[in-house]
Amino acid sequence: MQTPAESTLSALHETLRRDGFSFVAGSVMRELFEQRHALDDWARFAASWDDLAPDAYLASVGHNRSRRYAVFAAGSSGEIVRQPHQPHYQSRDYNNLQGGIERWFEPVLPDVAGSYSLRTILEFCRDFYGDLSPDVAAWHIELHQFRIEARPGQPGQPTPEGVHRDGVNYVLVLLIDRHNIVSGTTTIHAADGRELGSFTLTHAMDAALVDDSRVFHGVTAVEAQDPGQPSHRDVLVVTLRAAA
Known part of the structure; x- marks a missing residue:
């Protein structure tokens, strides 16, 4: 008989196979993470979003966007190893705004990269997505810390x-x-542009699991609920690509 966590993982795998994406409530993600390790350092981990660097590659909106970046290598099991700092590159086929160039972002800080919270998240991603792709022996993992701010106007x-x-x-x-903030709705689309689903990440650890080979995704703009007060949306984005 499956444990509750195993049943949840099985259901999520089935959803990804069927739909190519899934929204997961933060309470569920926390339980899945804590099956691996207690997130005792989560508060310090979350506070590290206060120390990101401006995105210098977005002249028009970069003042509203800050980030840090890191690359890891993972086998199908065992230790996940941080790689030397390197640029982030996407072809124009995938990013027509900033594709075709090497973008050097400020690195994720060492204490963040070594935190229990981040290591737990990376192990979850490797194992969860590895079960969907059992033929992949090694993963190239890229990690992005993003803060998006909304300012008056x-x-x-x-x-x-x-x-x-x-x-x-x-x-x-x-x-x-x-x-x-208000809005920041994630939308999922088929290759022909049809919207397949939408949801808004509103609580800590709310998550979107996405099969990037099958579906497209986007997020609507965020606006300040009270324009006179600071506002932000902090997310962690982890991408996995089969290593060459």
């Missing part, structure tokens, strides 16, 4: 490139925090 753009694919196998979008 300046909505924040979580996906300035529009509805897109990332050019990888799988994606996890995990909400860390949202403060004083």
